[in-house]
Amino acid sequence: MTAVRSHDHGGHAHGASESTDAKRLSVALALIVSFMAVEVVVGILAHSLALLSDAAHMLTDAGALVMSLVVIQLMRRPSGGNLTFGLKRSEILSAQANGATLLVLAGLIVYEGVHRLVTPPAAAGTAILVVALVGIAVNLAASWQLAKANRESMNVEGSFQHILTDLIAFIATAIAGAVILATGWTRADGVAALFIAAVMLRSAWGLLRDSGRVLLEAAPEGASVEEIGAAVAAHPHVENIHDLHVWQISSGFPSLSAHVLVHQGDDCHAIRRELERLLDERFGIEHTTLQVDHAPDQGLLSITSTTREQRQP
Numbered sequence: 001m002t003a004v005r006s007h008d009h010g011g012h013a014h015g016a017s018e019s020t021d022a023k024r025l026s027v028a029l030a031l032i033v034s035f036m037a038v039e040v041v042v043g044i045l046a047h048s049l050a051l052l053s054d055a056a057h058m059l060t061d062a063g064a065l066v067m068s069l070v071v072i073q074l075m076r077r078p079s080g081g082n083l084t085f086g087l088k089r090s091e092i093l094s095a096q097a098n099g100a101t102l103l104v105l106a107g108l109i110v111y112e113g114v115h116r117l118v119t120p121p122a123a124a125g126t127a128i129l130v131v132a133l134v135g136i137a138v139n140l141a142a143s144w145q146l147a148k149a150n151r152e153s154m155n156v157e158g159s160f161q162h163i164l165t166d167l168i169a170f171i172a173t174a175i176a177g178a179v180i181l182a183t184g185w186t187r188a189d190g191v192a193a194l195f196i197a198a199v200m201l202r203s204a205w206g207l208l209r210d211s212g213r214v215l216l217e218a219a220p221e222g223a224s225v226e227e228i229g230a231a232v233a234a235h236p237h238v239e240n241i242h243d244l245h246v247w248q249i250s251s252g253f254p255s256l257s258a259h260v261l262v263h264q265g266d267d268c269h270a271i272r273r274e275l276e277r278l279l280d281e282r283f284g285i286e287h288t289t290l291q292v293d294h295a296p297d298q299g300l301l302s303i304t305s306t307t308r309e310q311r312q313p
Contacts, residue, residue, distance in 0.1 A: 018072050021149045021156055025072075028142040028163060029065040032058055035138045039131055046127035049116050049193045051173060053109040060101050060200075061162040067094040068159045075155075075250075088250040091155035092211045098158055099207035106200040109193055116190035128189065129177030135170035139163055154214075154251030158207055165203045169196040217247040220254045228283055232258065232275055237266045239295040246285070255287045261295040268292040 036058040043051030071091045079086040146160040176192035179185055210221070219225050225246050232241050240261040248254050256279060262271050272292045279285040 018076065021153070022069055022072050024145045024149045025065050025068050025156070025159060028145045028159070029062060029069070031138050031142045032062050032065065032163070032166075035135060036062060039135065042127050042131045046131075048128045048173075048189055049109075049112055051128060051131055053105075053113070053169075053193045053196050056105050056109070058166055060098065060105060061159075061166050063101065064094075064098045064159045064162045067097065068155050070094075071155045085249050088253060089214070091153065091158075091250055092214045095154055095158045095207045095211035096215070098162065099204045099211065102200045102204035102207070106197040106204065109197040109200070113190045113193040113197060116193070117187055120186040120190060125177045125180030127177075129174055129181060132170050132174035132177055136167065136174065139167035139170055143167055154210060157251070161203055161206065165199050168199050172196060172199075214248045214250065219246040220248045223254065223283065228256070228279070228285075229258075231278060231282060232260065235271070235275060235278070237262045237271050238275075239263055249287070253287065254283075254285045255289075256285050257289040257291075259291045259293070261293055264294050264297055266294070268294065 036055055039051055039055040039058065042048075043055055068091075071094050074087040074090040077083075077086050142163045143160070146156065146163055149156045149160070172192045172195045176188040179188040213221060223246060225244065228246060229241055229244050232238060232244075238260055242259055244256075244258040246254065246256050260272075260275065262268060269292075272290050275290055275292075276288050279288055
């Protein structure tokens with residue numbers, strides 16, 4: 001009986017990087033959750049939709065950070081059995097969930113923001129400004145932590161974009177608080193909330209677009225399938241390439257499969273190794289499945305074609 005082994009894509013360096021990322025995510029999570037609790041209380045007492053909407057956004061930030069930590073653990077599981085790639089695509093599902101949550105929250109904030117523009121409640125500008133300034137400091141610290149993590153991972157990058165978006169939202173909230181203090185125009189709170197919703201929609205679109213590309217097995221962003229095919233076809237011993245597929249298992253894990261025909265008498269195995277080296281060095285594609293065969297002999301094709309014509313009545 002032949003043993004079947006799944007291909008292991010992990011490594012000690014990769015595991016060390018994930019451990020470091022997990023620590024940075026944990027620090028950012030502690031900062032976000034602690035301040036979110038304060039922001040909810042102050043937002044309710046100050047009747048500030050901007051603060052409450054930003055607290056809702058911070059809740060999605062916390063959820064994104066928790067999912068990122070869970071995903072890191074899932075991705076560490078070795079491949080085996082029917083899970084030949086392990087659970088590496090769990091980060092893509094996490095990105096989809098984050099994007100969908102942001103869409104729902106943005107819709108709710110837009111609805112309430114418009115309502116408050118029509119009938120604005122009294123809003124405490126001082127409380128809004130102070131909390132927003134503290135929020136800027138907290139999000140700067142969290143952003144600094146995640147900026148040093150491995151942002152090539154869609155999992156980490158998704159959390160970083162959440163925190164960065166929240167930082168922008170706090171800046172908008174601080175401006176709203178300053179406007180209320182200076183002019184008494186309480187509608188500035190509703191305007192800031194609508195701006196925050198717009199930023200959330202932009203973040204949601206980016207997450208859904210990037211994760212959707214992976215789920216639809218499109219070529220990685222920035223990769224040109226035509227250019228890759230042309231590079232392989234340009235090899236002096238390659239006669240034809242077809243059934244070319246380029247997709248992405250997870251972030252930073254592009255894959256390729258193709259059927260390559262080489263000239264009669266060429267060393268298929270040596271050419272396959274050369275093509276694998278080409279794809280790795282030029283396009284960063286390490287996981288390749290190349291079926292390399294000899295092209296049919298043209299003389300034999302001619303004889304076969306003639307024989308078939310003679311057999312026809």
